[in-house]
Amino acid sequence: xxxxxxxxxxxxxxxxxxxxxxxxxxxxxxxxxxxxxxxxxxxxxxxxxxxxxxxxxxxxxxxxxxxxxxxxxxxxxxxxxxxxxxxxxxxxxxxxxxxxxxxxxxxxxxxxxxxxxxxxxxxxxxxxxxxxxxxxxxxxxxxxxxxxxxxxxxxxxxxxxxxxxxxxxxxxxxxxxxxxxxxxxxxxxxxxxxxxxxxxxxxxxxxxxxxxxxxxxxxxxxxxxxxxxxxxxxxxxxxxxxxxxxxxxxxxxxxxxxxxxxxxxxxxxxxxxxxxxxxxxxxxxxxxxxxxxxxxxxxxxxxxxxxxxxxxxxxxxxxxxxxxxxxxxxxxxxxxxxxxxxxxxxxxxxxxxxxxxxx
Numbered sequence: 001x002x003x004x005x006x007x008x009x010x011x012x013x014x015x016x017x018x019x020x021x022x023x024x025x026x027x028x029x030x031x032x033x034x035x036x037x038x039x040x041x042x043x044x045x046x047x048x049x050x051x052x053x054x055x056x057x058x059x060x061x062x063x064x065x066x067x068x069x070x071x072x073x074x075x076x077x078x079x080x081x082x083x084x085x086x087x088x089x090x091x092x093x094x095x096x097x098x099x100x101x102x103x104x105x106x107x108x109x110x111x112x113x114x115x116x117x118x119x120x121x122x123x124x125x126x127x128x129x130x131x132x133x134x135x136x137x138x139x140x141x142x143x144x145x146x147x148x149x150x151x152x153x154x155x156x157x158x159x160x161x162x163x164x165x166x167x168x169x170x171x172x173x174x175x176x177x178x179x180x181x182x183x184x185x186x187x188x189x190x191x192x193x194x195x196x197x198x199x200x201x202x203x204x205x206x207x208x209x210x211x212x213x214x215x216x217x218x219x220x221x222x223x224x225x226x227x228x229x230x231x232x233x234x235x236x237x238x239x240x241x242x243x244x245x246x247x248x249x250x251x252x253x254x255x256x257x258x259x260x261x262x263x264x265x266x267x268x269x270x271x272x273x274x275x276x277x278x279x280x281x282x283x284x285x286x287x288x289x290x291x292x293x294x295x296x297x298x299x300x301x302x303x304x305x306x307x308x309x310x311x312x313x314x315x316x317x318x319x320x321x322x323x324x325x326x327x328x329x330x331x332x333x334x335x336x337x338x339x340x341x342x343x344x345x346x347x348x349x350x351x352x353x354x355x356x357x358x359x
Contacts (some may be wrong), residue, residue: 052320055157058342062160063120067153067343078150093132095220097213101283103188107131108139109152110159110191115144120160126191129224130217154344158278158311163192165338165351166274169307170198173272176356178304181273183252184232185292186239186280189214193232194221200271202232203252205245211236230257239280240288242295249299272305272356277312279346286315293332297354305356308334311349325350 055066068074082105089108090096097104111131114123128136137143170180179200182193186206193202206214211234218231233255237248253273256266275296281289293308300306308329317324320341325348329336334352341348 052341052343052347055154055343058157058340059153061340062157062164064156064160065149065153066157067151068149070148070150075150078148082151089135089138090132092134095132095213095216097189097217098209100207100210101186101188102279103210105151106155106279107189109155111136112139112144112147112152113156113159114191115139115141117141119156120163121156123191123195126195126225127189129221130189130191154342157342158346158349161340161349162276162278162309162311163196165309166192166196166276166307167198169272169274169309169351169353170196173305174198176272176305178270178272179257181253181255181271181303182232183249183273183275183296185275185277185296186283187232187276187278189217190278192276194228194230201255201257202230203235203255204232205235205237205239205248205252207238208236239292240284242288242291245288245292246295246299249295253299253303268302269304271303272307273300273303274307274309275300277308277310279312281310281312281314282345289315290328293329293334297333300354306334306354307351308353309351312346314348317348320347 055069057066059066086099086104090104099105107127107130110121110123111125111127113119113121114127115125116122125141128139131139139147166182173180180198182196182199182202184190184193184202184204187193187204188206188210190204193199193204204211204214214234221228222231233252235248235251237244239245239248253268277292281292284292296308297306314325314328316328322336322339325339326336329352334354336350336352338349338351340350
């Protein structure tokens with residue numbers, strides 16, 4: 001991998017939306033094109049328009065350096081070299097995962113950030129342990145520090161943000177005596193459900209091919225990390241399809257912790273559901289993306305509390321404007337509590353909460 005990421009490998013079966021977004025990524029994203037703003041992070045209950053901050057300012061807010069503000073051609077050259085390297089990196093990979101909507105690239109990017117000791121994104125090498133043997137050594141510590149902060153650093157910003165807001169909600173729920181269910185929407189090969197502390201149970205929803213591939217990758221992880229006993233329940237669904245989405249969300253709400261068994265009596269008022277949406281909506285139709293938030297609200301209607309944490313491109317929200325985002329979540333019964341836009345495709349980062357139900 002060059003420029004902080006392995007290359008792009010798309011299958012012919014990928015959706016047109018996926019290909020369009022990948023084309024945008026190939027052209028590169030320079031945060032120098034964005035307009036700096038101020039007072040745009042962690043503002044609670046304030047209705048105002050926010051301009052797009054620079055990636056450097058976002059990094060400062062999260063304790064990370066921003067992506068390199070390199071010329072567009074640098075990003076493009078790095079991407080082309082990544083494409084050429086990917087077949088080599090996975091040439092002897094028995095799991096042979098496909099790069100559906102960049103999820104395999106993102107795994108390599110997160111492995112780079114996850115191996116950087118001392119960084120807020122350090123994960124003890126968990127993402128690294130999902131990668132194939134031998135070739136994964138190119139992103140091991142300390143080589144992970146050799147990659148310039150390009151594509152992988154953009155992903156590192158959203159990783160740090162989502163980890164922070166999810167952890168805050170887990171802590172808050174625990175203080176209120178509620179157990180936390182984590183539901184990853186289009187989670188790909190993400191490791192959040194394996195590494196965050198205080199999560200009672202976890203479910204992930206993604207395309208059938210991705211679910212099948214992740215099961216194989218998690219089986220490899222189990223051999224490398226037998227101490228990890230709890231795994232997310234993987235559910236297959238096309239999140240552009242309303243019926244499949246609603247069904248998968250209902251199934252996710254039935255997932256319980258490993259010590260609880262199946263079918264046992266429980267009070268959902270004692271639970272808090274956290275939905276995580278990272279770089280998913282950029283591959284959904286606008287109508288499907290808007291509907292997804294409402295379906296999450298409906299699925300968690302009986303939960304004592306519910307949160308929607310995201311780093312994505314929200315439908316109908318231009319630039320870094322907060323007001324349209326507030327309306328989107330308000331219409332779905334959530335209140336936007338955190339707002340931190342950033343340059344890039346998944347440019348809207350935030351967290352919205354639904355008022356807690358009385359016990």
